[in-house]
Amino acid sequence: MDKTYRPRDIEQAHYARWEANGYFKPGGHGEPWCVVIPPPNVTGTLHMGHAFQDTIMDALTRYQRMCGRNALWQPGTDHAGIATQMVVERQLNAEGTTRTALGREQFVERVWKWKNESGGQINQQLRRLGASVDWSRERFTMDDDLSAAVTKVFVSLFDEGLIYRGKRLVNWDPQLHTALSDLEVLQEDEAGHLWHFRYPFADGEGYLVVATTRPETMLGDSAVAVHPDDERYRHLIGRDLMLPLVDRRIPVIADDYVDPEFGSGCVKITPAHDFNDYEVGKRHDLPQYNIFDDNAAINDDAPEVYRGLDRYVARERIVADLDALGLIDKIDDYERKVPRGDRSGAVVEPYLTNQWYVKIKPLAEPAIEAVETGRIRFVPDNWSRTYFEWMNNIQDWCISRQLWWGHRIPAWYDDAGTIYVAASEDDVRRKYDLGKDVALRQDDDVLDTWFSSALWPFSTMGWPQQTEALKAFYPGNVLVTGFDIIFFWVARMIMMGLKFAGDVPFREVYIHGLIRDQDGQKMSKSKGNVLDPLDLIDGVDLDTLLEKRTRGLMQDHLKPKIEAATRRQFPNGIEEYGADALRFTFAALATTGRDIRFDLGRIEGYRNFCNKLWNAARYVHMNTEDVGSAEPEFSSADRWIRSRLHHAAAAVHEHFARYRLDLAAQAIYDFTWYEFCDWYLELSKPVLQADDASAELKQGARRTLADVLEAVLRLLHPIMPFITEEIWLQTRQRAGVEGDTIMLRPYPLAADFAADEDAESEIEWVQQFILGIRQIRGEMDISPGKALPVLMQGTTDTDNALAERHAALLQRVGRVESVRALDAGEEPPAAATALLGDLRLLVPMEGLIDVDAERQRLAKQRDRVQADLERSRAKLDNPKFVNNAPADVVTKEQARITEFERQLSRFAEQLEKLDRL
RNA sequence: GGGCGAUUAGCUCAGGGGUAGAGCGCCACGUUGACAUCGUGGAGGUCGGUGGUUCGAAACCACCAUCGCCCACCA
Numbered sequence: 004m005d006k007t008y009r010p011r012d013i014e015q016a017h018y019a020r021w022e023a024n025g026y027f028k029p030g031g032h033g034e035p036w037c038v039v040i041p042p043p044n045v046t047g048t049l050h051m052g053h054a055f056q057d058t059i060m061d062a063l064t065r066y067q068r069m070c071g072r073n074a075l076w077q078p079g080t081d082h083a084g085i086a087t088q089m090v091v092e093r094q095l096n097a098e099g100t101t102r103t104a105l106g107r108e109q110f111v112e113r114v115w116k117w118k119n120e121s122g123g124q125i126n127q128q129l130r131r132l133g134a135s136v137d138w139s140r141e142r143f144t145m146d147d148d149l150s151a152a153v154t155k156v157f158v159s160l161f162d163e164g165l166i167y168r169g170k171r172l173v174n175w176d177p178q179l180h181t182a183l184s185d186l187e188v189l190q191e192d193e194a195g196h197l198w199h200f201r202y203p204f205a206d207g208e209g210y211l212v213v214a215t216t217r218p219e220t221m222l223g224d225s226a227v228a229v230h231p232d233d234e235r236y237r238h239l240i241g242r243d244l245m246l247p248l249v250d251r252r253i254p255v256i257a258d259d260y261v262d263p264e265f266g267s268g269c270v271k272i273t274p275a276h277d278f279n280d281y282e283v284g285k286r287h288d289l290p291q292y293n294i295f296d297d298n299a300a301i302n303d304d305a306p307e308v309y310r311g312l313d314r315y316v317a318r319e320r321i322v323a324d325l326d327a328l329g330l331i332d333k334i335d336d337y338e339r340k341v342p343r344g345d346r347s348g349a350v351v352e353p354y355l356t357n358q359w360y361v362k363i364k365p366l367a368e369p370a371i372e373a374v375e376t377g378r379i380r381f382v383p384d385n386w387s388r389t390y391f392e393w394m395n396n397i398q399d400w401c402i403s404r405q406l407w408w409g410h411r412i413p414a415w416y417d418d419a420g421t422i423y424v425a426a427s428e429d430d431v432r433r434k435y436d437l438g439k440d441v442a443l444r445q446d447d448d449v450l451d452t453w454f455s456s457a458l459w460p461f462s463t464m465g466w467p468q469q470t471e472a473l474k475a476f477y478p479g480n481v482l483v484t485g486f487d488i489i490f491f492w493v494a495r496m497i498m499m500g501l502k503f504a505g506d507v508p509f510r511e512v513y514i515h516g517l518i519r520d521q522d523g524q525k526m527s528k529s530k531g532n533v534l535d536p537l538d539l540i541d542g543v544d545l546d547t548l549l550e551k552r553t554r555g556l557m558q559d560h561l562k563p564k565i566e567a568a569t570r571r572q573f574p575n576g577i578e579e580y581g582a583d584a585l586r587f588t589f590a591a592l593a594t595t596g597r598d599i600r601f602d603l604g605r606i607e608g609y610r611n612f613c614n615k616l617w618n619a620a621r622y623v624h625m626n627t628e629d630v631g632s633a634e635p636e637f638s639s640a641d642r643w644i645r646s647r648l649h650h651a652a653a654a655v656h657e658h659f660a661r662y663r664l665d666l667a668a669q670a671i672y673d674f675t676w677y678e679f680c681d682w683y684l685e686l687s688k689p690v691l692q693a694d695d696a697s698a699e700l701k702q703g704a705r706r707t708l709a710d711v712l713e714a715v716l717r718l719l720h721p722i723m724p725f726i727t728e729e730i731w732l733q734t735r736q737r738a739g740v741e742g743d744t745i746m747l748r749p750y751p752l753a754a755d756f757a758a759d760e761d762a763e764s765e766i767e768w769v770q771q772f773i774l775g776i777r778q779i780r781g782e783m784d785i786s787p788g789k790a791l792p793v794l795m796q797g798t799t800d801t802d803n804a805l806a807e808r809h810a811a812l813l814q815r816v817g818r819v820e821s822v823r824a825l826d827a828g829e830e831p832p833a834a835a836t837a838l839l840g841d842l843r844l845l846v847p848m849e850g851l852i853d854v855d856a857e858r859q860r861l862a863k864q865r866d867r868v869q870a871d872l873e874r875s876r877a878k879l880d881n882p883k884f885v886n887n888a889p890a891d892v893v894t895k896e897q898a899r900i901t902e903f904e905r906q907l908s909r910f911a912e913q914l915e916k917l918d919r920l
Numbered sequence: 921g922g923g924c925g926a927u928u929a930g931c932u933c934a935g936g937g938g939u940a941g942a943g944c945g946c947c948a949c950g951u952u953g954a955c956a957u958c959g960u961g962g963a964g965g966u967c968g969g970u971g972g973u974u975c976g977a978a979a980c981c982a983c984c985a986u987c988g989c990c991c992a993c994c995a
Binding site: 004006007008190197213214215216217228260261262264265266269270271272273277278279280282339385386388389392393396486487489490517521523591592594597598599600601602603604605607608609610611612613614615617618619620621622623624625626665666669672673680681684688692777778780781782784785786787788815818871874875878881882883884885886887888889892895896899 | 924960
């Protein structure tokens with residue numbers, strides 16, 4: 004092995020071999036285990052959120068696979084209707100043509116071409132991350148069989164009356180010219196105005212003042228509403244107003260919806276352009292005046308002067324015209340929610356159109372019950388409340404989109420507009436018994452992308468065919484996703500799964516946090532704080548990073564700021580950390596239910612951990628080259644590290660079971676660094692490097708080194724697949740294990756390594772001894788190379804036995820020259836002191852040690868113990884404590900007092916001795 | 921308006937009714953044949969505030985403060 008760990012030398016080759024050998028496929032044995040990837044947009048590239056999520060899924064999958072499960076991680080991509088159509092349309096525009104010029108058929112062909120040539124970049128990036136998805140099962144939401152599943156679900160919901168078509172107000176994106184579901188609309192606070200207009204009464208006497216944030220919609224007003232109990236206006240209910248500029252008579256109506264406290268207490272009602280007004284209009288049977296066209300410009304039903312004007316141009320004109328008529332009461336500044344499309348960013352318009360809807364309540368009810376009864380469990384549990392909150396107030400789902408890229412709705416119309424729904428035109432004719440003479444036209448709309456995503460857990464398994472995969476891997480065990488997607492996807496999968504696949508789609512939903520930057524900011528292009536996971540793996544120089552962060556910025560003026568911030572944070576670009584360090588960082592940060600600040604300090608620390616492991620392996624290899632034929636004899640240290648590994652493995656299994664990858668990572672890290680490297684490797688040296696150690700003991704140490712290293716690699720593999728594979732391949736013979744890859748080796752069980760209380764307490768004694776001496780050395784500024792003589796005062800038989808048995812360890816690891824117990828009656832010399840229970844370790848001074856410094860050091864330690872003692876005494880002096888606390892707590896407290904008192908008297912003796920010098 | 925969460929060392933975060941933890945950073949020392957991407961030692965916190973429950977609260981409860989997120993139709 005090279006002296007230094009270099010991730011780029013090892014990662015890609017191992018992945019290629021794993022993939023070529025089919026190691027990612029379910030092994031076919033053991034209980035099935037399955038997780039489906041949340042299919043990334045086919046247009047997408049890997050961002051930090053993906054990398055985080057995929058690391059979690061990969062760690063879980065590798066863990067389950069090594070635990071002997073028939074494990075499947077199902078990959079694939081989403082056709083992402085709007086996003087993909089936008090990408091290709093942009094290309095067409097750059098070529099000087101348009102989607103409409105091309106026509107539907109050619110455009111769709113063009114998108115397929117783009118998909119086949121440029122789509123799915125993210126799959127290559129997933130490989131760099133080490134994702135052990137079964138590529139042979141890769142699916143795309145518009146594959147033939149998945150599309151067939153979509154059609155089948157649509158037809159069957161329609162036949163059951165759960166899908167209907169209706170003319171209603173929808174969220175209309177006037178830029179993309181499509182309807183959007185409620186979830187795809189983001190409400191943002193934006194500064195605006197509240198205009199107060201005077202609407203004169205039709206009989207010419209007086210006026211009412213109405214307040215609005217959208218003056219242009221007044222062209223579509225069909226009433227003014229007041230609260231029925233509002234004394235100011237009660238007597239005016241039923242009278243008519245004359246709508247200015249339009250000259251339409253509109254009534255004053257009474258409705259509870261009006262808040263008398265707000266504005267003037269009079270609300271203009273525009274049923275065709277506001278969701279509330281739409282409801283009010285229905286209640287009062289008001290006419291709906293649509294004043295917009297598809298672009299949200301004024302249409303031809305409005306007064307001529309405004310026709311063709313964009314909504315905002317019209318707004319200005321209308322305000323000016325009302326002003327000229329003296330009909331403006333006042334204009335206040337006002338902050339209002341502005342609805343914007345999540346893809347286009349355009350202000351969404353409530354707009355009357357024909358759309359397809361899913362009647363959702365009948366589907367929601369069983370889905371709510373599935374979580375209530377625990378058939379599906381959220382991890383952490385509090386997300387179930389968010390889920391219930393939404394599901395209990397769920398609205399019918401608008402599933403039609405006026406796009407060309409997607410699953411075309413399987414509905415046909417005859418010339419009379421009758422709707423026929425079946426899988427194909429032929430099916431329609433058969434099903435509805437229509438002759439060849441009946442002309443049929445297919446609906447132009449496609450389905451919301453999330454409609455097909457909702458079927459993902461079973462459509463990828465071959466549904467509606469009852470495939471082996473469906474039987475084995477549905478329901479999946481867990482879904483791993485972010486909270487932002489609970490409504491979009493999780494809820495809908497649960498509804499569709501229960502309806503069509505006969506069971507919940509997964510048993511548990513692991514919700515992870517959002518990756519933010521080091522300051523807690525969301526990562527976004529416009530903020531210029533985006534980190535590319537690939538840059539963390541491979542490293543990137545400053546110029547490239549600057550270029551990436553400023554290329555294609557929507558707002559050019561942000562560029563200098565982003566550049567400056569980037570230069571400040573990454574003066575030398577980003578170092579190469581490797582996929583394993585990145586993955587370990589994600590795992591270590593994967594605390595549930597909390598956003599995560601991505602801190603470069605962490606990834607650097609974990610890259611160093613890789614290096615530590617690498618070098619520990621080098622040491623092990625160096626010492627296990629010639630494996631002799633001797634029977635191994637295991638020393639206390641050997642048995643100690645095995646026992647520690649027993650506990651570590653048990654802890655890791657517990658943490659995985661609770662999805663606490665952070666704790667699992669921490670447990671392995673601690674064991675590897677602080678027990679295996681810091682202690683065991685050091686404790687093995689005196690044996691392996693001593694001429695007088697027996698061949699059997701040496702063999703015991705060699706075997707232990709190899710066994711423990713090999714097990715650590717397996718423990719670590721789900722989180723760090725590459726480095727563990729690399730080292731493991733070079734370790735396997737030394738550890739006497741078979742296999743072509745660590746991936747398919749069993750995960751270590753606690754039972755594989757014996758717990759050994761005796762060895763643990765023995766080695767703990769050795770550790771305390773050495774730590775005591777190190778502390779003296781460190782604080783007394785004694786050179787680390789100087790071997791110290793140590794005298795023991797107040798030894799028990801055990802102490803004497805341990806000191807003798809482990810003399811070599813104490814000498815070598817503790818840099819101790821000699822260890823000797825004081826004889827009975829022997830006067831201890833002036834010395835620096837460390838306490839080891841009852842035992843005192845004395846390091847004679849003889850010019851080594853500064854008396855005053857030692858006095859101060861001991862006094863400090865004494866004061867600490869004194870403080871502890873006083874706290875304990877106060878407790879025990881309190882009869883309530885003694886009477887009420889559990890007996891073992893009281894006993895423990897008493898024991899502590901005894902111990903503190905003993906230590907204090909030791910300190911006192913030593914200090915007194917120093918004083919006499 | 922409804923819901924959820926956070927507040928612990930300089931920074932990023934674990935923990936959890938009985939002794940306050942890690943990484944990074946900081947200080948000192950160090951080329952001991954795995955590792956300076958390292959080793960050894962050290963400094964550093966009245967666990968946001970106030971009340972309550974309890975023998976005992978940083979932890980449980982209530983309220984408050986600050987910050988954040990999600991949902992919702994006040995024109």
